[in-house]
Amino acid sequence: MRKEILPAIAAGLGALVLGACFLSSRAWAAPPEAGAPLRLADLLVEVRGHNPGMRVARERSKAMAAMPAQVSAWDDPTLSYEGWNIPPPLRIERADNSIFKLSQKIPFPGKRRLAGEIAAYEAEQAAHQVGLVELELDAAVKYAYYNLWQAHQRLAVLEREKELLTRFARIAEQKYVVGKASQADVLRAQVELTRVLTQLQTEPLAIDSARAELNALLSRAPDEPLGVPETPPPPQLDISATSLAELALEKRPELAAQGAAISREQRAVELADRNHLPDFEFSVGRFVNYDQSDGFGLMASVTLPFVNAAKYEAGVAEARAKLAVARAERRRLEDALRREVQQAFLEARAAFLRYDLFVNTHIPQAEQALRVAESGYATNELGFLELIDSLRRLESVHLDYITAQADFERARAELERLAGTDLARPRPGDLTEEGPPHG
Numbered sequence: 001m002r003k004e005i006l007p008a009i010a011a012g013l014g015a016l017v018l019g020a021c022f023l024s025s026r027a028w029a030a031p032p033e034a035g036a037p038l039r040l041a042d043l044l045v046e047v048r049g050h051n052p053g054m055r056v057a058r059e060r061s062k063a064m065a066a067m068p069a070q071v072s073a074w075d076d077p078t079l080s081y082e083g084w085n086i087p088p089p090l091r092i093e094r095a096d097n098s099i100f101k102l103s104q105k106i107p108f109p110g111k112r113r114l115a116g117e118i119a120a121y122e123a124e125q126a127a128h129q130v131g132l133v134e135l136e137l138d139a140a141v142k143y144a145y146y147n148l149w150q151a152h153q154r155l156a157v158l159e160r161e162k163e164l165l166t167r168f169a170r171i172a173e174q175k176y177v178v179g180k181a182s183q184a185d186v187l188r189a190q191v192e193l194t195r196v197l198t199q200l201q202t203e204p205l206a207i208d209s210a211r212a213e214l215n216a217l218l219s220r221a222p223d224e225p226l227g228v229p230e231t232p233p234p235p236q237l238d239i240s241a242t243s244l245a246e247l248a249l250e251k252r253p254e255l256a257a258q259g260a261a262i263s264r265e266q267r268a269v270e271l272a273d274r275n276h277l278p279d280f281e282f283s284v285g286r287f288v289n290y291d292q293s294d295g296f297g298l299m300a301s302v303t304l305p306f307v308n309a310a311k312y313e314a315g316v317a318e319a320r321a322k323l324a325v326a327r328a329e330r331r332r333l334e335d336a337l338r339r340e341v342q343q344a345f346l347e348a349r350a351a352f353l354r355y356d357l358f359v360n361t362h363i364p365q366a367e368q369a370l371r372v373a374e375s376g377y378a379t380n381e382l383g384f385l386e387l388i389d390s391l392r393r394l395e396s397v398h399l400d401y402i403t404a405q406a407d408f409e410r411a412r413a414e415l416e417r418l419a420g421t422d423l424a425r426p427r428p429g430d431l432t433e434e435g436p437p438h439g
Contacts, residue, residue, distance in 0.1 A: 036227035036228065037227050037228060037229075037230050038145075038148075038227030038228055038229045038230065040141070040142065040145050040230070043141050043145060043218070044138055044141055047217055047218055048137065050218055050219045051137055053133055053137065054130075054133055054134065056133075057129055057130045057132075057133040057134075058130055060126055061123070061126040061127045061129065064123040064125075064126035065123045065126070065127070067119040067122065068116045068117075069116070071112070071116055071118075072112045072115055072119070073112065074104070074105070075105045077102060077104045078102070078103045078104070079100075079101070079102050080100075080101045081099065082098070082099040083097070083098050083099075084097035084098075084099075096289065096290050096292075097287060097290075098287070098289075099285050099287055099288075099297070100288070101285035101286075102284055102285070103281060103283030103284075103299070104281070104282055104283070105280070105281045106280045107279045107280075108274060108278060108279055108280075111275070111277075111279075114271040114274065115271060117264075117267045118267045118268055121260045121261070121263050121264035121267065122264060124257070124260040125257045125261055125264075128253040128256045129253070130253075131253035131420075132253040132254055132257070135253065135416075135417050135420060136417065137217065138413075138417065139413050139417035140217055141217055142409070142410070142412075142413035142416075143410055143413055145229055146232075146406045146409040146413070147406070148226070149229035149230075149231070149232075149409075150210075150402055150403065150406040151206040151207040151210050152207060152229065153402045153406075154203055154206070154402060155200070155204065157398045157399055157402065158196055158203055158395075160398075161196050161391065161394075161395050162193070162196045164391060165189065165192050165193045165391065166193065168189055168374070168377075168387060168388075169186070169189035169190065169193060171374075171377065172185040172186050172188075172189045172384060173189075185383075185384035188384055188388060189384070192391075208223070211223070211225075211226050234355075234359075235351070235352045235356075235408040235412075236352075236425075237348055237349060239423065241341060241342050241345040244418070244419055245342070247419045247420070247421065248338075248341050248419045248420060251420030251421050252333075252337060253420065254333060255330070255333055255334065255337070258326065258329060259330065261326045261329070261330075262327055265322050265325075265326045266323060268322065268323070269316065269319040272316040272319040275312050275315060276309070277305065278302045278303045278304065278305055279302070280300070280301065280303075281299075281300070281301045281302075282299065282300050284296065284299075285297035285298075285299070337418065341415070341418050341419070344411055344414040344418055345415060347407070347411040347414070348412055348414075350407075351404050351405075351411055352408055354404035355405050355408055358400060358401035359401070362400075363398065366390070366394040369390045369393065369394070370391060370393075373387045373389075373391075374390075
């Protein structure tokens with residue numbers, strides 16, 4: 001009976017191994033990027049130069065920077081003509097009086113200056129918005145970069161598991177031939193190998209998704225090839241949440257923009273107060289008279305704001321309320337920033353602790369357990385189920401290790417976004433951890 005079944009099992013196992021090689025080659029050879037490293041620093045430079053959102057913010061800032069010169073200038077002077085008692089058919093040269101007048105409106109001193117300062121603070125807000133967009137884009141690129149790195153690393157783990165399962169299946173087949181293993185062991189090996197082959201076929205879709213996300217940020221086609229992300233250095237968290245919060249309060253662009261908003265509203269209060277004061281208009285005219293002597297005329301006029309005093313008092317009340325809103329908004333932003341920094345720090349800390357446990361405890365134990373299980377199965381001290389269980393635990397530990405490191409990098413990216421600046425990484429000579437074993 002064993003001789004009859006053995007050829008079928010061997011054929012099935014051979015087909016699975018060939019399928020494994022074929023699917024693995026598809027998974028790794030599909031993107032032409034496999035040999036090219038993808039550097040995060042290069043992507044950050046590219047996104048700042050090519051992302052449409054970055055250009056929108058810069059051009060909007062340029063537009064706002066051109067406003068102060070416009071609003072602080074006086075109105076254009078006016079040149080006018082008046083003709084009195086013009087005989088038909090519109091004989092202008094025979095009009096009794098022809099008046100050529102040049103006039104200029106002059107606001108009360110300080111009004112246009114304050115309007116210009118208000119526009120300048122609005123331009124400053126737009127300039128800080130450029131920095132905010134840059135931080136948001138940097139964080140988005142880092143998120144997508146480490147999503148892509150995680151997908152590549154997961155595929156590598158599955159490839160390694162496929163190789164181990166192929167080896168274990170060969171051992172099970174050899175033991176079955178000599179009667180030291182059951183047919184169930186060989187079938188279990190085939191089932192496990194099929195499971196991994198299925199994952200190897202679907203896992204590249206995660207790479208495609210992460211690649212499309214990154215290409216969108218770079219304003220590229222979704223399927224444009226990218227390189228393989230570099231593995232980040234071992235996680236380190238050498239700064240406290242308090243220090244990060246202080247750094248965020250100092251560096252975040254929206255806080256600086258809100259400071260400019262407060263200054264703008266302060267100038268708006270001053271302008272509203274000054275609107276109680278009158279504006280002026282002056283004109284000079286040349287009178288050309290038919291059959292009479294010519295002459296000159298002068299005119300001066302002044303507005304009377306006290307007539308509509310209630311309107312201007314309401315304007316002052318509005319400006320003061322907006323100033324109070326701007327100050328309260330600044331406090332709200334500070335409180336929200338402290339909370340977000342604390343939450344991101346805790347996420348980074350949790351990911352760091354998980355990573356440390358995997359590197360120093362879980363992975364060495366799982367690797368040792370697999371070696372013991374393989375040796376025990378070869379000497380008939382352990383069954384095939386124990387061997388497969390050890391391999392599954394090792395796969396799970398490796399995938400969780402990759403997730404922990406990717407989670408840390410994403411949390412670090414969030415901390416850098418909140419802090420408004422890049423956080424220093426350890427120098428290569430300072431790194432003592434070399435990551436998990438892969439033997």
